[in-house]
Amino acid sequence: MSTGWRELTVLLSELLQPLFAYQCNENADVAVLDIQTNSRRVHPGSLFVAVPGHTVDGHDFAPSAVESGAVALLVERRIPDLTVPQVVVPDTRRAAALLADVLYGHPSHKLRMIGVTGTNGKTTVTHIIAHVLETAGKQTGLLGTVGGRIGAETFPLQNTTPEAVDVHGYLQRMVDAGCSHGVMEVSSHALVERRVAGVDYKIAVFTNLTQDHLDFHKTMEDYAQAKRLLFARLGNLYASTRENNTYAIVNQDDPYRDVMLDATVAQSLTYGCSAGADVRAEHIRLTHNGTMMDVITPCGHMEVTTSLIGRFNVYNVLAAIAVGIVEQIPFDVMREALQSYPGVPGRCERVDAGQPFGIFVDYAHTPDGLENVLTSVREFASGDVITVVGCGGDRDKTKRPLMAAIAMRHSDFAIFTSDNPRTEDEVAILDDMVQGIPPGADHYLRCTDRREAIYAAVGRAKPGDVVVIAGKGHEDYQIIGRTKVHFDDRQEARAAVQARGTTTEQV
Ligand SMILES: CC(=O)N[C@H]1[C@@H](OP(=O)(O)OP(=O)(O)OC[C@H]2O[C@@H](n3ccc(=O)[nH]c3=O)[C@H](O)[C@@H]2O)O[C@H](CO)[C@@H](O)[C@@H]1O[C@H](C)C(=O)N[C@@H](C)C(=O)N[C@H](CCC(=O)O)C(=O)O
Numbered sequence: 001m002s003t004g005w006r007e008l009t010v011l012l013s014e015l016l017q018p019l020f021a022y023q024c025n026e027n028a029d030v031a032v033l034d035i036q037t038n039s040r041r042v043h044p045g046s047l048f049v050a051v052p053g054h055t056v057d058g059h060d061f062a063p064s065a066v067e068s069g070a071v072a073l074l075v076e077r078r079i080p081d082l083t084v085p086q087v088v089v090p091d092t093r094r095a096a097a098l099l100a101d102v103l104y105g106h107p108s109h110k111l112r113m114i115g116v117t118g119t120n121g122k123t124t125v126t127h128i129i130a131h132v133l134e135t136a137g138k139q140t141g142l143l144g145t146v147g148g149r150i151g152a153e154t155f156p157l158q159n160t161t162p163e164a165v166d167v168h169g170y171l172q173r174m175v176d177a178g179c180s181h182g183v184m185e186v187s188s189h190a191l192v193e194r195r196v197a198g199v200d201y202k203i204a205v206f207t208n209l210t211q212d213h214l215d216f217h218k219t220m221e222d223y224a225q226a227k228r229l230l231f232a233r234l235g236n237l238y239a240s241t242r243e244n245n246t247y248a249i250v251n252q253d254d255p256y257r258d259v260m261l262d263a264t265v266a267q268s269l270t271y272g273c274s275a276g277a278d279v280r281a282e283h284i285r286l287t288h289n290g291t292m293m294d295v296i297t298p299c300g301h302m303e304v305t306t307s308l309i310g311r312f313n314v315y316n317v318l319a320a321i322a323v324g325i326v327e328q329i330p331f332d333v334m335r336e337a338l339q340s341y342p343g344v345p346g347r348c349e350r351v352d353a354g355q356p357f358g359i360f361v362d363y364a365h366t367p368d369g370l371e372n373v374l375t376s377v378r379e380f381a382s383g384d385v386i387t388v389v390g391c392g393g394d395r396d397k398t399k400r401p402l403m404a405a406i407a408m409r410h411s412d413f414a415i416f417t418s419d420n421p422r423t424e425d426e427v428a429i430l431d432d433m434v435q436g437i438p439p440g441a442d443h444y445l446r447c448t449d450r451r452e453a454i455y456a457a458v459g460r461a462k463p464g465d466v467v468v469i470a471g472k473g474h475e476d477y478q479i480i481g482r483t484k485v486h487f488d489d490r491q492e493a494r495a496a497v498q499a500r501g502t503t504t505e506q507v
């Protein structure tokens with residue numbers, strides 16, 4: 001889906017309205033058709049925004065953008081010898097977002113926007129929220145890791161949170177499609193890169209903060225500060241219209257809870273399993289088929305049954321219930337929605353090819369995510385837990401030994417393999433991982449070929465065992481170098497079961 005093909009033009013001077021300070025070397029009454037941050041997407045009528053990136057500087061592509069028909073430039077420093085107007089601002093990423101908000105007619109103000117941030121659980125929580133809202137008859141748009149959804153249309157997204165101009169474009173599509181709500185994952189990268197600047201959130205949700213992305217943020221403190229940005233701006237988007245009708249929904253049991261709560265002027269609602277939580281789960285019953293719990297809230301009590309497994313999903317469900325409370329969704333509708341919730345592809349997704357043992361494909365790609373899924377599976381596995389896991393290339397290297405240690409601790413057998421090696425050597429990634437294996441431990445295999453690893457795991461499983469294939473979840477590709485090759489853990493697991501020729505009773 002393209003984000004927003006507009007037939008109307010708008011004057012550059014109108015687009016510039018939200019900027020407090022800028023310099024323009026020429027008359028800004030030039031007609032603009034769209035905003036592009038990539039010179040390769042520029043066409044006649046575009047405003048080209050030069051973004052200094054992590055790998056290249058967009059300013060270097062301004063001449064080629066002008067050649068392709070850009071009618072004006074948004075820059076951080078003036079570029080000599082170009083004839084089109086140049087608007088100079090201190091931060092082009094932020095300015096591009098604010099201009100896109102104007103270009104698309106402030107779509108986030110016409111939706112009730114819900115942003116979900118945190119290390120783990122964003123996709124799960126956004127999908128549960130969307131299901132709850134839709135069960136209540138509220139049309140809801142969704143943006144996140146497994147793609148976007150607006151009405152009946154679904155579309156892939158390159159990033160969990162798209163770049164700023166696209167975000168506002170998708171929100172306009174939601175408004176046009178008649179949505180009352182927009183629910184989106186807000187990654188820490190997106191917050192740092194101002195991809196959601198100008199989005200008027202009514203609700204921000206914090207799931208948890210554990211180690212990931214230290215290649216980008218360097219320290220946990222910086223990572224927390226990035227997440228905090230979503231809460232700092234709540235109810236505070238435009239200082240002149242500060243209103244306190246916004247909500248911060250925060251995991252009471254997470255150590256970073258107060259970093260988020262202290263950052264915000266919004267009203268707060270906490271959730272969790274400990275006594276102080278406003279929305280609290282009690283009497284939790286975890287089974288291999290799902291979870292039951294009693295949920296105590298400021299508005300009453302609700303018994304919940306869901307097919308989601310594992311204690312971590314109790315938190316995801318509570319976060320969605322807290323949003324439902326703010327949105328005044330009746331309890332019986334929430335209860336029905338949680339019971340009928342079908343799950344997210346690749347999140348503890350059961351693969352059933354008639355084998356007498358369990359297979360789960362899961363997206364755990366952080367130490368905390370892996371520990372959660374493995375300890376959850378351990379609670380109901382009657383036999384061994386066999387884990388297949390790798391770590392992504394060009395990503396946080398410090399999580400590699402930690403994830404291997406967790407896989408060894410919580411599995412009877414672990415197979416370390418490749419997960420999107422990208423531009424790194426897959427053998428070197430495994431070398432980093434196995435540093436985390438305790439001396440003397442030998443219940444593991446190294447196998448760079450992910451297909452062979454899955455076949456090996458399925459091949460050694462006995463009735464009652466559970467095979468967990470972690471890290472790639474819904475992904476249907478393996479990124480090798482800069483190329484994506486088709487690869488789907490679920491397909492491979494099914495094929496491995498067929499190759500083994502097992503068709504007897506299931507666990
Ligand atoms: C590290 C990172 O966050 N990179 C993101 C960032 O790229 P960048 O700004 O550094 O881009 P760059 O390649 O240096 O280029 C700079 C500028 O020059 C422009 N350019 C470049 C080449 C050219 O010929 N012409 C041209 O105009 C580019 O369009 C860009 O505007 O901004 C781009 C546009 O928003 C993103 O697509 C890109 O995500 C890359 C693909 C990525 O892999 N990001 C991951 C790490 C990420 O963002 N992940 C999070 C999820 C994390 C989680 O699990 O929580 C996400 O939200 O997806």
Ligand SMILES: Nc1ncnc2c1ncn2[C@@H]1O[C@H](COP(=O)(O)OP(=O)(O)OP(=O)(O)O)[C@@H](O)[C@H]1O
Nearest residue numbers: 119120121122123124145312362363364369372373
């Ligand atoms: N609340 C949670 N706490 C800890 N781990 C979780 C939680 N929810 C899900 N997980 C684990 O993390 C994995 C990823 O879950 P999910 O896709 O919902 O998270 P995410 O935050 O969207 O991840 P990403 O940052 O990659 O988009 C799951 O497959 C599961 O193993």
Ligand SMILES: N[C@H](CCC[C@H](N)C(=O)O)C(=O)O
Nearest residue numbers: 365391392395419420471472
């Ligand atoms: N959003 C996460 C996803 C990681 C998924 C894993 N399969 C990998 O490629 O490392 C990231 O970009 O770090």
Ligand SMILES: [Mg+2]
Nearest residue numbers: 122123145185
């Ligand atoms: Mg996600």
